[in-house]
Amino acid sequence: MKILSLSGFVPEQICDIVRFTQYDGSHTISHYCGYAADFISQVMEDETIDGAVFPKSCDSSRVLSSYLMESGKFLYQIPVPSSSDRAAVSYMATSIRQYQKAIEDFYKISIKDIEKRVERINERNASLKEQYGKLGEGVIYSRYLREIHNLLKTPLLEQQISNIEAGKKGDGKRIYLIGSFLSNCRVLESIEKSGMCIVGDNFPESKRLVFAPEVSAMGDIYENIAVSMLHTQLSPTQNRFSELIVNDLAEIKKKDVEGVIYISQKYCEPYDYLYYIYRKRLDEMNIPILKITMSDSTDNKKLDFELEAFCDLM
Amino acid sequence: MEQSVARLQAQLMKDYYKDFSKYTKGRIPEHKVAWVTAFTPVEILEALDIAYYYPESYAAVIAASGKEQTLIQESTKLALSSDCCSYSCCFEGSISLEQGPRGIPPKPDVLIATNNQCNTLPNWWNILAERYDVPLIVLDYPGETVERDIACDYVTQQHKAFIAEMEKLSGRKLQLDKLEDLIRNSEKSVSAWQKVVGEFSKRNINPTALFDGISFLITSRCKAETSQLYMAMADEYRELQPTDDELIPIFWLGYPLWYHPARYLTEILDGYRISGSNYITWWSLDYSGKDSFEKLFQAYNYTFLNLTQKTRTERLSKCIAESNAVGAITLRNKSCKCDFVSAKNVGLPQVEIEIDMIDRNYLDVEKAKARMEIFKEILCTI
Numbered sequence: 077m078k079i080l081s082l083s084g085f086v087p088e089q090i091c092d093i094v095r096f097t098q099y100d101g102s103h104t105i106s107h108y109c110g111y112a113a114d115f116i117s118q119v120m121e122d123e124t125i126d127g128a129v130f131p132k133s134c135d136s137s138r139v140l141s142s143y144l145m146e147s148g149k150f151l152y153q154i155p156v157p158s159s160s161d162r163a164a165v166s167y168m169a170t171s172i173r174q175y176q177k178a179i180e181d182f183y184k185i186s187i188k189d190i191e192k193r194v195e196r197i198n199e200r201n202a203s204l205k206e207q208y209g210k211l212g213e214g215v216i217y218s219r220y221l222r223e224i225h226n227l228l229k230t231p232l233l234e235q236q237i238s239n240i241e242a243g244k245k246g247d248g249k250r251i252y253l254i255g256s257f258l259s260n261c262r263v264l265e266s267i268e269k270s271g272m273c274i275v276g277d278n279f280p281e282s283k284r285l286v287f288a289p290e291v292s293a294m295g296d297i298y299e300n301i302a303v304s305m306l307h308t309q310l311s312p313t314q315n316r317f318s319e320l321i322v323n324d325l326a327e328i329k330k331k332d333v334e335g336v337i338y339i340s341q342k343y344c345e346p347y348d349y350l351y352y353i354y355r356k357r358l359d360e361m362n363i364p365i366l367k368i369t370m371s372d373s374t375d376n377k378k379l380d381f382e383l384e385a386f387c388d389l390m
Numbered sequence: 391m392e393q394s395v396a397r398l399q400a401q402l403m404k405d406y407y408k409d410f411s412k413y414t415k416g417r418i419p420e421h422k423v424a425w426v427t428a429f430t431p432v433e434i435l436e437a438l439d440i441a442y443y444y445p446e447s448y449a450a451v452i453a454a455s456g457k458e459q460t461l462i463q464e465s466t467k468l469a470l471s472s473d474c475c476s477y478s479c480c481f482e483g484s485i486s487l488e489q490g491p492r493g494i495p496p497k498p499d500v501l502i503a504t505n506n507q508c509n510t511l512p513n514w515w516n517i518l519a520e521r522y523d524v525p526l527i528v529l530d531y532p533g534e535t536v537e538r539d540i541a542c543d544y545v546t547q548q549h550k551a552f553i554a555e556m557e558k559l560s561g562r563k564l565q566l567d568k569l570e571d572l573i574r575n576s577e578k579s580v581s582a583w584q585k586v587v588g589e590f591s592k593r594n595i596n597p598t599a600l601f602d603g604i605s606f607l608i609t610s611r612c613k614a615e616t617s618q619l620y621m622a623m624a625d626e627y628r629e630l631q632p633t634d635d636e637l638i639p640i641f642w643l644g645y646p647l648w649y650h651p652a653r654y655l656t657e658i659l660d661g662y663r664i665s666g667s668n669y670i671t672w673w674s675l676d677y678s679g680k681d682s683f684e685k686l687f688q689a690y691n692y693t694f695l696n697l698t699q700k701t702r703t704e705r706l707s708k709c710i711a712e713s714n715a716v717g718a719i720t721l722r723n724k725s726c727k728c729d730f731v732s733a734k735n736v737g738l739p740q741v742e743i744e745i746d747m748i749d750r751n752y753l754d755v756e757k758a759k760a761r762m763e764i765f766k767e768i769l770c771t772i
Contacts, residue, residue, distance in 0.1 A: 202505070349516060
């Protein structure tokens, strides 16, 4: 069983999933997110993948089933409620139960290790949270994020966190990153090479994953997973931009951030609309912002000149 | 006395636009104001005397007036990406410059967005909430992603919470019998509109009248006059000549082009006639259910764009079969990723044309003409 997952809204507690990072595929769809198109390519072309799970969170992801329906593979769409109130938690918990049942029916298996997985995820996230707290103070961001990407491609019970501490304080202009899943980590090395030190982010695979509240194994475990998923750092796809921005700006202020780099995929509406507000708020705080738009999951844009100019501007 | 189509249209439009800035000269609206997306359960707002306006529809009106380019450029200056839905780009420009053929709508007291059409609209509503600093309510409709009972329970809880919020805003208590009456009005509007649409494949009806005519089902579906209007339209259409059999019947799969005087590409359709369109069926909502809450759930959870591909294909295939079309013009719309894939597996030859429903610059007319020539050859050989 090898299920490719597109989003942090897919609960890892139920079974192993492989988080999609990047794929150089043949599917291109005009005016459509290149990252999602590469996900389609991998599901359709990679014979080692036998299933796909994705959220109903943006226009590209909501129609993924339409493109994948002929694959004959396991397909499941996870809902993303906007609210985190009682009704939303209960609905999300029911959806997680249905997701488990769909997997059990399709793969003819019985899932019995959710509690063990919950415990392991809690421990892993606590370790990663500790690393996050040391960004710029001994942990180099590019190593930190690559480590997370490697973990998310490894079965949960085999995940081992390496020692990524560099042991020295980072120097350079203090940068905060905002964006959707960073498929191409090479951009991070370019940022660091340009003399900037990344001290925080709001990427889904980092902040929203490692800051997810611990899931309790007591009581209704599905509700507990739902509570954790809906009460972690928000995604713009949950449509509560003002709450999301308040949290990020507080961290930006606390960490004396000197500039923000906003990395988004072309045709990613949630982040395009979010940018509109971020830019206004950061202008008011006199913090410069650089927007980088990637065309797909493997885009390896020559950014050095842009990044150097941005560093000079700061 | 029976009222004419023109008189009823004028009455509904006057009622809708009376508080736009061009006509108010500073007058404050009498009622609280909500800005809503096109599939919002407006029967609840109407029952509480809250006025509601549709930014998407107004963007279409702006494009029809030919003024969309300046406004889209203005939104780009404000850092809104031109990759975003053009309804939002055009409307943002309009409210920023306070320009539009009827001015701008009265300022909102609340913003209400639903995700039963697409996920872009709730994103767009967030930037409106930032601009006006008013509450944003997002109603979440699961569609077919979960079983019906679970979806119904979840949506009903949201509708009840929504009613409580709107009661606070309006200072009124919702009367369930009034809500029931308004839902009945919506049902009648849908039923009358279906009679209008039913004539489309049989009579020589100008598609422009239907693309424009459906706007009342969007903006005024629970008003009593809307069903009267559509019944009058259907009566008029029954008197028209039958369709011209010399012309090739073709299905228009996608949005009307709001900037185009005819709303469709007359210049590339010599020898064809439009005999059907999916857009004009989108607001034919099904209000069946045992009580008001179930009716609202049924209508707003199972909107066309909130269905699975399988159900959409079934509905679309039925719609195409009723139109007697032999081919389809499928519009790849820069502003709507959700609609394009509706066209999968409908069992009909299709020609694909790149467009945007608001921004005229996305259409290459010569390329579209060339494609239609090839398409005609394909249709003639089948």
